[in-house]
Amino acid sequence: ELPFTLIAGPCQIESRDHAQDIAAALHEICHDLGIGLIYKSSFDKANRTSIGSKRGVGMASGLEILAGIREKFGCPVLTDVHSPEQCKPAAESVDVLQIPAFLCRQTDLLLAAGETGAAINVKKGQFLAPWDMANVAAKIASTGNERIMLCERGTSFGYNTLVNDMRGLPIMAQTGYPVVYDATHSVQQPGGLGGASGGQREFVPPLARAALAIGVAALFIETHEAPDRAPSDGPTMVPLSEMRALLTRLRAFDRLAKQDA
Amino acid sequence: ELPFTLIAGPCQIESRDHAQDIAAALHEICHDLGIGLIYKSSFDKANRTSIGSKRGVGMASGLEILAGIREKFGCPVLTDVHSPEQCKPAAESVDVLQIPAFLCRQTDLLLAAGETGAAINVKKGQFLAPWDMANVAAKIASTGNERIMLCERGTSFGYNTLVNDMRGLPIMAQTGYPVVYDATHSVQQPGGLGGASGGQREFVPPLARAALAIGVAALFIETHEAPDRAPSDGPTMVPLSEMRALLTRLRAFDRLAKQDA
Amino acid sequence: ELPFTLIAGPCQIESRDHAQDIAAALHEICHDLGIGLIYKSSFDKANRTSIGSKRGVGMASGLEILAGIREKFGCPVLTDVHSPEQCKPAAESVDVLQIPAFLCRQTDLLLAAGETGAAINVKKGQFLAPWDMANVAAKIASTGNERIMLCERGTSFGYNTLVNDMRGLPIMAQTGYPVVYDATHSVQQPGGLGGASGGQREFVPPLARAALAIGVAALFIETHEAPDRAPSDGPTMVPLSEMRALLTRLRAFDRLAKQDA
């Protein structure tokens, strides 16, 4: 249980070199801090705000890059899937399939993901209550696959705004499945820039501290060497150069929370 | 513009006979009232709250039943699609493809639907602001297909509750696309029954009056001869026996709204 | 029951002449349209966003001006009270005491208002559900005064935003007390201008139509001959010059709603 696992990487796969550079940096930090790393990156941004936004490198190329990272650094890799057909091939290259929040109620996707036997990280829909996730998990578990993680990434709060109801962390934990706190998408301002989502990167550290103080199994943070030049989620990603200090500090809160819990 | 078009039918296709019986009743009412009818029914309920819920008759069978209704009653038919692959075959049998609210940001689905050339009814996601729908419509329009309808069906408001922000109707109308008011799903209480969504059928008439008084191009109402025995959306469907009186009254509000607008 | 009563006037009392000019204009319009008028204006804006905002003419002067309008035009007058002490003197000059939304749970104020025997218009707090208003009304009714009106003016929806849940109108009507729709404050954007509240005057007509289509006993609309120069609530007030056309149209929706309800 100790310490939290880190799910981290750049929002989308930009190139093999870029992916490997970030993986190398994260791998070194996590090794030094004794934190388990799951490398995360997307091969396709399937639900961008605008049609003009960049989509990504595509599945075949993306999965190959992720498999390369798994091999080179020996760490599990995670990517998100958007259709039942993607689940099987993705599960051959990655360790964890992630279900996007908007898709967390799509039965066929949940079943196809579950049937691969891979671990599944399901994001809680912005339109769901934390207790609704028990039904979501039960769809996956109906395949016999109980390797399920439930992930908080914010709930709709008025327009173009998300809020983290931190009570959701212990509520989702009552299912018995590990709970992940996604600090990156929790600070998203959906559609807040008109044709793109805005974000409040400055709140990643305090909210991550809060989540760890309550107690979570894993933390999800997207990172990039130059977030403001990234093709997606720039406003919410933490600069890679700040990750070591951030994680060092977060590890202390995690330890304290799990010390006599 | 006058009067509103009615999009109606049972939530899901139960059988050929059941579909035809409801179509016959709706066809007669709409004919008598001079209201255009688009018959609506789903071949697959792809995002039910629980894994144990009924899914439907399947695509092949469902599309055949819908095509039969189109032929027999001469009215356009509508069904919802859940993946890019479903769009082309569905568009061969139905006139209007509907994009479910949870899927309204899935770029591939919007593009595939648009490319069929069929009319598209996109539900506003419960997690979106009305002004965010301009970006959704632009994705479809990028295919050259401008036959787009934007549909209000409620916005997340706390947990297990939706609210209609009626300002959303004129805001979405500013796109220039016709606006649909979905009175059925607006009174849904998502996940409100634990393993299923609840609903408040009693608010369908007042909310539909309100939407028509503001001004909409079409009204979406699911109906069933015995809603409490229906395999889905029972708590929100209007009994078929009440539809004639309801529509008669709603038509008067629509006329008044469009009279000197 | 027919037609709706209009509660209208400028947000605050600016001067005797100003108040009388607006009263004269409203009185003539309402007389022509056969609509009952309750003249509304505030002698003190007790909860402005900023300390620098104008507060008003004060109680003594304000009540005298309102009493003068009552006498001159023969119409009931309404003003809002902010403390138990204000209730008795206010009730000597006006017919209806109004409880501000922020104060709708203050027991002493509700009791003091009730004890005057005057009619009471209680605004639903932005932080309350419509069904919570039964408890608010019961506090007033405990004084033996059942002359209670319950007023919808929007509910908190995220930050700096209100939404009208139109279901609240029939829900509050279940108490048996007449329901008022406040179209002016419903389009307020609280704190939306930083040091002042913003507003969306353009939504007053559609939302008022919606409320009347559902069915309300009274409509509350603030008006001013030059809203953008008004000392408060400018962004939400309807220009006086537009009131006749607006009310003519609204009266038609009210008639239709009450025709065969």
Added chain:
Amino acid sequence: ELPFTLIAGPCQIESRDHAQDIAAALHEICHDLGIGLIYKSSFDKANRTSIGSKRGVGMASGLEILAGIREKFGCPVLTDVHSPEQCKPAAESVDVLQIPAFLCRQTDLLLAAGETGAAINVKKGQFLAPWDMANVAAKIASTGNERIMLCERGTSFGYNTLVNDMRGLPIMAQTGYPVVYDATHSVQQPGGLGGASGGQREFVPPLARAALAIGVAALFIETHEAPDRAPSDGPTMVPLSEMRALLTRLRAFDRLAKQDA
């Protein structure tokens, strides 16, 4: 800055003996843990959900009891005020005047409180954004009194539900005033029991940990030797017997948060 100050006591003053018993227990715990204590209790519950709820011992009697606690235990005492008239007498007996959330926009109350020169703890209204509190503080500061604390106690989230947006803590801290986290009222379910507010006492410890991990100057927790028999706020108060263990644990999170902040 280190450690946090504790604002604690029973929701309302029940009797001199009861108040002193709880004060004695809290005083001992805080002394042992090196935490500064501000004893809190209300002499009047001025905005109960229902008219039938208990109001309290009254101002004269309540202030005397609080002054007695201040004298006996040498700790500052806090109570809430509901009208401008109460401020001066209250400030003669207590050290901190508290402005209730519903009343945080009432200019006269804020000014009267400020003019006493006492420290002021203002609760953020459930209907306000965290940044709106700068205007509230400015009203108080206009009296020359800068001894202001800003207190988070939840924001309206749908009906009968509050949510803590933890970003509000650093946002309010940008004013330069100390920020208080009220763990008790944050877990209130307003009106959730029909004629009374419900609550979720079980979330006090995790939410308090989260707030301290983010960083606050003070923590507000109501406590009672038998919460379920208390005349108000029973469902949200922490049993007195659990306070020592809870505070011990919370102190560790506070230390860690302030260690290298």
